[in-house]
Structures are given as C-alpha cells and as structure tokens.
Amino acid sequence: MNILLFASAYNGMCQRVHRELEAENHRVSIELSASEEVMQEAVAQFQPDLIICPFLKHRVPEAIWREHLCLIVHPGIEGDRGPSSLDWAIDMERNQWGVTLLQADEEMDAGDIWATQNFPLRGAPKASLYRREVIATAVAEIKNILLDAIQKPDFRPRPLDYSNPNVKGKCLPLMRQDWRKIDWLNDNTETIVKKIHAADSFPGVLDDIAGNTVYLFGARAEYRKTNAKPGELIGYRDGAVCRATRDGAVWIRQMKMAQHGEKTFFKLPALQVVTQQFHNPEYFEHLGVLDSQVQQDINTEIKNGVAYLSFDFYNGAMNTEQCIALLAKLRELRAHADVRVIALLGGEDFWSNGIHLNCIESSVDPAHESWRNINAIDDVVQEIINMDNKITVAALRNNAGAGGAMMPLACDSVWAREGVVLNPHYQTMGLYGSEYWTYLLPKRVGQHLAHELTTQCMPILAKAAKAIGMVDQVLPEDWELYHQTLQKACEELTKDELFFSTLEQKQQRRVADECVQPLETYRAAELRQMKAIFDNPDSDYHKLRYNFVHKISCGKTPSRLINHTTKEKVLQIA
Known part of the structure; x- marks a missing residue:
C-alpha cells in the first residue's frame, strides 16, 4: 500500500x-x-x-x-x-x-x-x-x-457511542497550569510527583522558588523526614535539587525558567538553573549534597557475576560531568573481582542520545563545552573498548541516537529490545561525529553500509539492525520478559568455559585490530573534524543546535522523508 x-x-x-x-x-x-x-x-x-x-x-x-x-x-x-x-x-x-x-x-x-x-x-x-x-x-x-x-474486506469501523456502558472515556479540555499548580503547604509528596508526572516532558508545572518563576520536570519521591518548610530547597545530587514537602521531599531533575520579556529559556539540570539563572543564587549557597537511594542517575546492581549498570540521564543526553561519572563507575567495575560481565542498561526511557546539547548551548563558550563533552564521552567509549578483563553487553532497552547509537558498538555484544529505534548518524546536527564510530561501525556493517547509515540519516529498527550486524540479538519487547531474558543470557556468559574463551577471543581481536590501525588514530581523525566544526562560529552545527534546543522548526519536511518516484532512492533498511 x-x-x-x-x-x-x-x-x-x-x-x-x-x-x-x-x-x-x-x-x-x-x-x-x-x-x-x-x-x-x-x-x-x-x-x-x-x-x-x-x-x-x-x-x-x-x-x-x-x-x-x-x-x-x-x-x-x-x-x-x-x-x-x-x-x-x-x-x-x-x-x-x-x-x-x-x-x-x-x-x-x-x-x-x-x-x-x-x-x-x-x-x-x-x-x-x-x-x-x-x-x-x-x-x-x-x-x-x-x-x-x-x-477482511468486510471489516467496518464502529461509531463512537457514549450510550454504550463499556465506553469509559469522555471529552476533557486542555489541562492548564491553574489545574497543575502545586500547593506546597497542603499537597503531599505523592500528589506533587503525580502533578509533575502529568506535565512531563511538556509543558512542565509552573512554580515559584524564592521569587523565581520556573517550570518543573522529572520528579522523584523522597520519603525522608525534614524540618524544612514545604517547598524549600534542602539539597542536591546528580544535577537534581531536592525540595521539602509536608510529608517528605521530592527531587526535581530538570527546570526551565519562564519566559521573561523577549528572553526565552530551555530545560536544564535543575541545579544548573538554580545556580546560574536564578536572580538570587546566593540564597541557596548553604545547600549541600544529599545521599539518596532514589536520586541516583548512575546505579549498579551486581548479581551472580553480572553488573547491571544503568545510567538514567534525563532524555538520554550525557553532559561532560555525567560522562566523567560514568567513566569512574566503569573503572570501578573493571577492578571488581566478583564481576565477569557488565551489562550497560542505559536509562528508563533512552539508552543514550550522545552529548548534551542543552548544556552546551547554555555554557559561556559552547565551542569549548562541545569539545569537553565529546572528549568525555569518547573516554567512556575508549574504556569500554579496552575492557579486556570483562565481557561487556550493551543492553538496549530503549532508543539511542547519534553518539548514543555508536557507543553500544564498543561492547562485545549488543542485545536490543524489539521495537527499539536507532539513529546512527550525526549530520542532522551538522556534525561529523566521534565516539570511535569510524572504527566501530564499519567493523560491524562494512564501510559501504556505514557510509549510507551515517549520510542518509534514517532511523533503523532493532530487527533491521540485527540483519546487518549492528545488533547481535533482539530480545522480547515486553519489559519484564526482556529483563528476564537478559539476565539469563548474561549469567550464561559468566560460566567458566564460555567466559574465558570469549575473553581470549576478544583480546586477540583487539590486538589484531591494533596492528592494522592504532585505536587512537580513529579518535584523533574524528576529533580533528569535530574541532573544526566547533571552532567555526558559522558552522551549521551551532545554528542547528540553537534551533534544536529552542525548538525552532525548519518549517518544512526534510527531503529524506518524502518518498516520491522522482526522489533519489535511499537505503531501504526498515
């Protein structure tokens, strides 16, 4: 059809x-x-x-x-x-x-x-x-x-019939901010989290913090006793801030300042908004880091020789500091004697979407921050590639894009949940790309297909990615069944015979690849291209990043999505 x-x-x-x-x-x-x-x-x-x-x-x-x-x-x-x-x-x-x-x-x-x-x-x-x-x-x-x-050519739809008792839905209006408003004195933690959940990731809940009008996103309930007044900030962690409620506290992961005159703002880690955009940041200088079992962007569960490493970064974007923290956790697991397999789970909603464009846009020097961020994520990929004493599994539970779609290829195996969509390209953001993609992608799919994937800029389904060698196994889409299947497969890799033979083959491949071309030459060549783009104030990257962050549409459908008979044929990998 x-x-x-x-x-x-x-x-x-x-x-x-x-x-x-x-x-x-x-x-x-x-x-x-x-x-x-x-x-x-x-x-x-x-x-x-x-x-x-x-x-x-x-x-x-x-x-x-x-x-x-x-x-x-x-x-x-x-x-x-x-x-x-x-x-x-x-x-x-x-x-x-x-x-x-x-x-x-x-x-x-x-x-x-x-x-x-x-x-x-x-x-x-x-x-x-x-x-x-x-x-x-x-x-x-x-x-x-x-x-x-x-x-079934005789199939016919049925009309909407509100007289049918089985029809439970009804017509409801646009939910406005007056309904979403948080009453910090009377709303309990559960109600506050529910209100922010219902507005995530758009439009957020409009609120006031010490005279600063902001939208709140990414709530997590923290049931801890506090003597602070409801609504008062009591600490921070992983870029999130914690606010007291009448019966506990709530973490706010992201904020966006409300428009002020002609000046518009965009979402950023909540702590960054408080310290850099509030008109009275000195009011919050007393805040310190809070321990929390709830607010942990990077978390590890070790079970039967397998370390399940989650990095649940908001919207899958990884800023410089998050990459540094993830690298530290990988190095910690590398030294862990009881771990044989590391399964990288990504986050609850995305595996990874690469560098953090919002944080870059908000920096004093976006070119410099772009450079810091790309080097930090490259360090993570390098660590995974050189993890010669563990078996690594990229457990793609959710979608991944740009550098976040290349990073899994650094692992020994890539196992994706059915229905996951990958966008293994950078050009829609005006970038050449790094994350060792010039080594990792052709190694799996060949030079020709790697060129087409990165230039035609089309998404690819997990099943199609498996067909071309980008993904090794496609696991069930059902969330619980996916994790059960993943755990069983990971634990199988820890068994002596399979573990040691797999590790030996991995080490031999890395040595052979290094003899053909040293790993760092790929990174150096990629970063030369990236630095030239970053350092050019007129590059498409700076304009496209600004439009992406500020949600400015180009106003027309990209030609790659228009399928007319006169249009040049694109790679047909569904």
Missing part, C-alpha cells in the same frame, strides 16, 4: 511507525507541514491508499479526510477526547489506559473507531508512558488494522 503519514514532528512514534510499515513492504511518505496547501499537495503527489496520523497536533483538512481514509492515533481509551489525554489519565490515577485508532472527521477525536487497546498505567512520567506503552500499542494496532483491511 501507499501510506502517507501526517505528523507534527518526526518523533519516536512517527519514526517507529514509518519503519515498521516499510518492514511490512508498504511504501511510505511523510509530511510534517501544518499548511493545508502543502498537505493537499502531498496527497496529490503521493496518491495514498491510506493516511495515518501517528502524532498530529492539528486538524486534517476537510478536503483530505472527505476524500481519503485518514486514521488518527489517539493516546486514550475508547471515548477519550481532547489534547491532554495522558495528563488527565495520570491526574485521575487511572490504572488502565489505552490507544485508540479513529477516523478523521469533522469533530476532533470523534470519528469512527477502527481499533482500541488498553494497557496497565504505570506510575511514571507522561513522556515515559508515551515512549513505551503508547508507541508499542499504537504500532500493534496499526499493523493489525492493515492486516484486517487486507484479509
């Missing part, structure tokens, strides 16, 4: 739907513009058999949905309507939520229902629920509907 995707951004949902459909041999084209004229032109050029809207914030023009079947992915249960679906589900403490595939119609979210499927609602931030449960459920529904449409 010819399937056209309308979307407001080429986000994780759109990327996965795109590549999953292509894996099913459908021809897919994408239009990101909100212009009715451009959307109609895309329809006229592509002549789609079906239009799917995986992530659309605006209406489909009537001229299109009256003439073409348009299916909208709505992140809500049957009958749910409105732009704040997940926000309200979290606020109302629903234990079940869902995804509904409905037909575009005159009234928003009120069209005929083609599919609906529910899932258990975790106590997690909105963005985490969207990335894990919503995307997986939406993809399953779309694939099932296409199967039904092909195999």
Whole structure:
C-alpha cells in the first residue's frame, strides 16, 4: 500500500511507525507541514491508499479526510477526547489506559473507531508512558488494522457511542497550569510527583522558588523526614535539587525558567538553573549534597557475576560531568573481582542520545563545552573498548541516537529490545561525529553500509539492525520478559568455559585490530573534524543546535522523508 503519514514532528512514534510499515513492504511518505496547501499537495503527489496520523497536533483538512481514509492515533481509551489525554489519565490515577485508532472527521477525536487497546498505567512520567506503552500499542494496532483491511474486506469501523456502558472515556479540555499548580503547604509528596508526572516532558508545572518563576520536570519521591518548610530547597545530587514537602521531599531533575520579556529559556539540570539563572543564587549557597537511594542517575546492581549498570540521564543526553561519572563507575567495575560481565542498561526511557546539547548551548563558550563533552564521552567509549578483563553487553532497552547509537558498538555484544529505534548518524546536527564510530561501525556493517547509515540519516529498527550486524540479538519487547531474558543470557556468559574463551577471543581481536590501525588514530581523525566544526562560529552545527534546543522548526519536511518516484532512492533498511 501507499501510506502517507501526517505528523507534527518526526518523533519516536512517527519514526517507529514509518519503519515498521516499510518492514511490512508498504511504501511510505511523510509530511510534517501544518499548511493545508502543502498537505493537499502531498496527497496529490503521493496518491495514498491510506493516511495515518501517528502524532498530529492539528486538524486534517476537510478536503483530505472527505476524500481519503485518514486514521488518527489517539493516546486514550475508547471515548477519550481532547489534547491532554495522558495528563488527565495520570491526574485521575487511572490504572488502565489505552490507544485508540479513529477516523478523521469533522469533530476532533470523534470519528469512527477502527481499533482500541488498553494497557496497565504505570506510575511514571507522561513522556515515559508515551515512549513505551503508547508507541508499542499504537504500532500493534496499526499493523493489525492493515492486516484486517487486507484479509477482511468486510471489516467496518464502529461509531463512537457514549450510550454504550463499556465506553469509559469522555471529552476533557486542555489541562492548564491553574489545574497543575502545586500547593506546597497542603499537597503531599505523592500528589506533587503525580502533578509533575502529568506535565512531563511538556509543558512542565509552573512554580515559584524564592521569587523565581520556573517550570518543573522529572520528579522523584523522597520519603525522608525534614524540618524544612514545604517547598524549600534542602539539597542536591546528580544535577537534581531536592525540595521539602509536608510529608517528605521530592527531587526535581530538570527546570526551565519562564519566559521573561523577549528572553526565552530551555530545560536544564535543575541545579544548573538554580545556580546560574536564578536572580538570587546566593540564597541557596548553604545547600549541600544529599545521599539518596532514589536520586541516583548512575546505579549498579551486581548479581551472580553480572553488573547491571544503568545510567538514567534525563532524555538520554550525557553532559561532560555525567560522562566523567560514568567513566569512574566503569573503572570501578573493571577492578571488581566478583564481576565477569557488565551489562550497560542505559536509562528508563533512552539508552543514550550522545552529548548534551542543552548544556552546551547554555555554557559561556559552547565551542569549548562541545569539545569537553565529546572528549568525555569518547573516554567512556575508549574504556569500554579496552575492557579486556570483562565481557561487556550493551543492553538496549530503549532508543539511542547519534553518539548514543555508536557507543553500544564498543561492547562485545549488543542485545536490543524489539521495537527499539536507532539513529546512527550525526549530520542532522551538522556534525561529523566521534565516539570511535569510524572504527566501530564499519567493523560491524562494512564501510559501504556505514557510509549510507551515517549520510542518509534514517532511523533503523532493532530487527533491521540485527540483519546487518549492528545488533547481535533482539530480545522480547515486553519489559519484564526482556529483563528476564537478559539476565539469563548474561549469567550464561559468566560460566567458566564460555567466559574465558570469549575473553581470549576478544583480546586477540583487539590486538589484531591494533596492528592494522592504532585505536587512537580513529579518535584523533574524528576529533580533528569535530574541532573544526566547533571552532567555526558559522558552522551549521551551532545554528542547528540553537534551533534544536529552542525548538525552532525548519518549517518544512526534510527531503529524506518524502518518498516520491522522482526522489533519489535511499537505503531501504526498515
């Protein structure tokens, strides 16, 4: 089928739907513009058999949905309507939520229902629920509907019927800041965390800290006794700040200053906002580091000879200090006598997305901070490559991009959860890239494919990555089953015969590779390219980074996403 995707951004949902459909041999084209004229032109050029809207914030023009079947992915249960679906589900403490595939119609979210499927609602931030449960459920529904449409020509959708007692959803308005507002004197810790979860990662909860107006993101409950007044800052850790509540405390991982006049701000680690952007940072000079079992961005669990190393950095971005801390933890594990296998888990929502563009943008000298950050992440990759006394496993539970998609290749094995999407390229940010990619990627996929992956800038699914050698094993998508399978496979690697033979082969390969070309020459060549880009104030990187951080759209769909017959053929790896 010819399937056209309308979307407001080429986000994780759109990327996965795109590549999953292509894996099913459908021809897919994408239009990101909100212009009715451009959307109609895309329809006229592509002549789609079906239009799917995986992530659309605006209406489909009537001229299109009256003439073409348009299916909208709505992140809500049957009958749910409105732009704040997940926000309200979290606020109302629903234990079940869902995804509904409905037909575009005159009234928003009120069209005929083609599919609906529910899932258990975790106590997690909105963005985490969207990335894990919503995307997986939406993809399953779309694939099932296409199967039904092909195999069951008599299939008909059903109209939305609020008189049906099984329809539990309803139309709810946009959730505004007056509803999200935290009452620090009366709200308990659980309520505060819930409010911030419902606003993560957009729009955040608008709040005031000692006269500074900020948006709050990334909450974690800390049930510790404190004598501080509710709302008062009591300490910090891993870039997060801790605020007292009436019955405990809450960690805030990220903040964004509210717009002040013409000046706009962007999300940063909360401690950085407090110390660098608050008008009265001296007010908080008494704060110190707090011990916490809750707020630990880097955490290790050692079990049966396996160290499970998680590095749960917000949105997968790794700033210089986080890279230095991760390197220290790797070196600590290298010296740990009881550890034979190190499984690098990444975070709860991303494995890694490489260097931290927001922190770089906020620095006094972005070129210098870019250089510090890329060298720090290169040090991490170097440590993994040279880990000659342990077996390393990149356990890709979630998506990875840019340097974060190259870093797993430094490990001895790469095991990805089914449905994971990788973006192994840098050029969309105007960068050549480092992380030893010129050594690691061709070693796995060959020079030709490495060139295509890094220049065509397309996402790749875990299964397709396995087919070309970028991933070694694809494990089940179910979160619990993935971890059970991972643990069993990792523990198998610790057994004497397999461990020592694998280690010997690894050491021999590294020696052989070093004889062909010293490892550090790859890094030196990559960094020469990167430094030239960093040091050039007119390079595309500085402009693209600024636009990315400030969420400024280029205003048109990238040509690589438009699939017309006259367009140059791109690498077909779904």
